[in-house]
Amino acid sequence: MFPEYRDLITRLKGHDVHFTRLFDKHNELDQVIKNKEAHIEPGSQVEIEQLKKEKLLLKDQIYGILRQASA
Numbered sequence: 001m002f003p004e005y006r007d008l009i010t011r012l013k014g015h016d017v018h019f020t021r022l023f024d025k026h027n028e029l030d031q032v033i034k035n036k037e038a039h040i041e042p043g044s045q046v047e048i049e050q051l052k053k054e055k056l057l058l059k060d061q062i063y064g065i066l067r068q069a070s071a
Contacts, residue, residue: 001026001059005066012069019065026058 002009012019033051036043043051 002063002066005070008066008070012065016065019062022058022062022065026055026062029055029058 009023013023029051032041033048033055035041036048036051
C-alpha cells in the first residue's frame with residue numbers, strides 16, 4: 001500500500017500512535033477479507049462488502065495523513 005510513501009510510513013509507524021492503529025487495522029481487515037473470500041473463515045458476501053468499505057475508509061484516512069505529513 002502506497003509504495004511511494006514507504007519511508008514516511010516507516011517513520012510514522014515509529015512516532016504516530018494514531019497512524020499505527022489505522023495502518024494495523026487496515027492490514028487486519030485485509031487479512032480477514034482474504035480469509036472470508038477464500039472460505040477459511042465464514043462470512044456472507046454482504047459482510048465481506050461491508051468490511052471492504054471499512055477498509056477503504058481506513059485507506060483514505062491513511063492517505064490523508066501521508067499527504068499531510070509529506071507536505
